Amino acid sequence: MTPPVLHLANVGKSYPTPAGPVEVLRAVNLQVHAAEFVVITGPSGSGKTTLLSIAGLLDAPSTGTVAFAGKALPQNDERALRHVRSHHIGMIFQRFHLLEHRSVVENVMFRYRYLPHDRADVRRRALALLDEFGLADTADRPARVLSAGERQRVAIARAVVLPPMLLIADEPTGNLDAASADRVMACFRSLHRQGITVMLVTHNLSLCAYATRHLRCVDRGLAEAA
């Protein structure tokens, strides 16, 4: 049996504050299998983004374990975490995090910045992806001149130019108008159809329409939505 792409077992997270530790997540168990489109919803402050950061190996859980593709990842093994992060996880953020002074295609190619690569090949793939996302005309423009919707599509292209095992998105439509949000979600749907596993966090319940599985962040834990 194929192991889940991501397996969180009894994951808890608390932050130290002057008034004592604040618990954000408690004993969260989650398995995300290949080709799933998981949407996690919940109100602000319910721990969605923290959960996503732990899933994306950007933050370490206070308790519990994280396994990726069946392999447990010790949180002190920075090298292994970095390897999985750079090779197998694509991340998309609410605020896009593009390099404003670089061109669109350079932003997409930046996915390979810390990986050995053939520049010409990566550029060809980046341009093909931009074409697929309707951004071919903007390839050589600086990222700062793009609209919010275009920026988010560039961010998606950057995340998937190296096909990831898991694509994680944190409120990808949070800063977009309805039309742009639809175009961005169309990109996600297209990627999911190509077999990419997607894990998306949002407070926008309408995005659940794209999901194969809907989870809710409640009471510092996760629950399957009805």
Add this chain to the structure above:
Amino acid sequence: MQQKERSSSNGDIHGPHTSDSILHVARWKLRVERFRVPPSFRLLLSDVLGGLRAQPGRLLLAMGTMATGVATLTVLFGILAGLDRRAEQLVAEFGADTIALTPTAGSGPAEQTLAANVRDVLRRNLNGATVSAIRRHPRVPIGAKRDVDVIAGDHNLAPARAWPLVAGRNFDPLDIQHAAHVCLLTRALADELQVGVQQFIGLPHMPLRVVGIIAPSGDNDANMDPRLASGARFVVVPESLPPLWSQSDTPPSPGADALFIKTGSPATVAAMLDRARQLLHGGGRAAAWTWTTPDTLLGGIRKLRGTISLSAGAIAGLCLLLGGATLTGLMLARIQERIPEIGLRRSLGASRADIAALCVVEALLVSVGAALLGIATPLCALATLDPGRLPVSVVLNATVLLVPVFVVAGTALLASLWPALVAARISPYEALRND
């Protein structure tokens, strides 16, 4: 021949050196390959340059501050190097193994000229030393040419002053003994008068046969007692020759204007000086004479050098402090602005070391840019200015130009360490939440 040229122009290589040439080219290609910038460093450089392009104002401010420091340091080091060169010239002209003895200004008339027997006392008692005396006569015209100095000396003068002979011979004891009408000319004067050995020059009322041409090193120096400076254009005559050329009514004073002791080695100067002092001070005339050695000659220069070194040190310290503080501030501000970018880089696989390297290389690049600007400014200024108009000599050699570069690069390295640590410690999770 034509065929060979044609075949060469076609790109064919012929001849006995073919294999050598191919090997030579191959070796060079190998060297170039070996020194090619690694791709990872190229990417790092591209990241840094991209980042700097995004913030040109801050970049120029930091570079300007550091470049001013580098330019100041370069000029100060240039002045120090100029002083060193001047000191070397002075010693070369005076003689590294020479002691000079001159009457102290303001001493009694009897002391204004050295008694003839002083030279004999020194000659007899300073074993291994060459002792000679000179007397300067007023300048006289030679033909239609301008006035020249006339120096009277004995057969030991040229060896004692280490004036190399270019042509002819030195005075011999008989020239001195018989007051022969002979002379030595400096090369500059011989060239100017267009005379050679065995030809005659005419001082007023006295023709002199040129027996030798000497080449004293250096020029007259303002820092040196004019009685000790050799100059470049003068005539040396036997000391026994009556100065019939002199138009002065005052009879020449007896004795000498200066005595020179050539010890044979710079290492023996101190010992020989002590011995000579003992010999002469025994006569109770300690205050009447001034002793000049290479050390005393350089005293003024050393004092000036010390002052400038202190200034340079203080300015270098200030540069380190201000430049470092500016750079640290700049780097910290840039890190604050680039927190999301740092988070993104970490999410894409950058290690803490990669992030730290970004800061350090950025600081080094800014500092090297500032250093180049800083050394280019005085170089351009010196190229456009007339060196003769400068109050001090400024020498900008490789050492002078490299020292400030290393000082600034070292400052940049130290100044970037803390920001680099701050950047490396940023949690990617926190960084990506921040905006």
